Amino acid sequence: MTEADKALVEDNQWNGVEEAIEDPEEIRVIYCALDSFSQYARTAYLNCTHLRRQAFYALPQAHWQLLAQPPFRYLETLTAVDDAIEQNAELARTIVKCGLRSFGLVDSASNGEPRMPEEWSGIAKYNDLDKARSTIRQFYRDWSAAGAVERDACYGPVYSALEVEKARYPDRQPLKILVPGAGLGRLVFDLCRKGYLSEGNEISYHQLLASSYILNSSEKAEQHTICPWIHSFSNHRTTANQLRRYKIPDIHPQTALAQTENPGSMQMCAADFLCLYGDESHKDVYDAVASVFFLDTAPNLIRYLQVIRNCLKPGGVLINVGPLLWHWENHVPGHHGYDGDGDYDENNSLGIADPGSFELSDQEVVLLVEKMGFTIEKQDFVHAPYVQDPDSMLQTVYQASHWIARKRDDGFVPVI
DSSP, X not given: OOHHHHHHHHHTOOOOSGGGTTSHHHHHHHHHHHHHHHTHHHHHIIIIIIHHHHHHHTSOHHHHHHHHSTTTOHHHHHHHHHHHHHHHHHHHHHHHHHHHHHTTOBOGGGTTOBOOOGGGTTOOOHHHHHHHHHHHHHHHHHHSSTXXXXXXXXXXXXXXXXXXXXXXXXXXOSOEEEEESOTTSHHHHHHHHTTOEEEEEEXXXXXXXXXXXXXXXXXXXXXXXXOTTTTOOSSOSOXXXXXXXXXXXXXXXXXXXXXXXXOOEEEEEESOHHHHHTSGGGTTOEEEEEEESOGGGOSSHHHHHHHHHHHEEEEEEEEEEEOOOOTTTTOOTTTTSOOSOSOOOGGGOOGGGSXXXXXXXXXXXXXXXXXXXXXXXXXXXXXXXXXXXXXOXXXXXXXXXXXXXXXXXXXXXXXX
């Protein structure tokens, strides 16, 4: 890699995770995320194999002896799952080490090796542990060769829409694109390689830590092996399919970026989308907002649309691809930081933790988008799996809503 290539890569580091380290609550959240990756192996061994071995030996002796023999070899299957857990755990431990280094948390007593401070070890709760597991599985979608099928389904419509925008606004090149809910960063990275000025935003430290590692610190393509289907024993056609391994990342991000002709830029903001992008400094800044599997994370979609409209330049577009799996459905008051008392204070917004929530149908979402100062220019549905084992006996595939909405530039002001 030449010095110029190194400078290009350094300019496009996936930054943002370290900036909040001085806030005590943020420190706690970060350590919960780090600890959940540290606990991945122990939790997976317990839930995937240890409890199953106990249940297996609780069978009548003649039954478990039958299943222990060929052609079933059930105990050998559990041992193979243990080996697969270790493959995933190697990635989880690497994310922890990278995260600790990024915060300067290197323990001198461990010969310079990053190590979780004792007071923060074991603090992760069920929700954090579940997020760590799902993040490891999500590497299949964003950073494996096999996951290209899912990426093409959801990111492809974004690329097509942006090509139209490039032709529409030749004087604005390169276009500046915001990706809220950027996850593991593949869409933002690929947009950068296509020459756009791409900016990702993510609130989850599980996703931020994992994406920071894979984009900034991974050493080569196919460095890690993951086994995303081992956490459940249901609906597998064969045991071999349950144990299937995938190499990640499918490309080495820094090498790929250095080899790209005329790349754009890439940056990351670790923050609550509503709190960061609703201010005057972000007004009329972006040519497009790409919301991919994002809008249904809103407790209050009106707030999301207000902030998106604030961000977009007049005539800019909101490109949406996603289902409506409303994340806050069936949660009681207090579900996102609200104690049930008081009203929304516009001068002291808590972002996604503001009180209140609602859910709409897809038809109603489109109507609301128009009410909020957009013109719908295209609408259809796309077949979109999400971290889906293509060989599973159970297929969960979204008919994701894809639409393009342009911010009105005729002086229209929403009534809200």
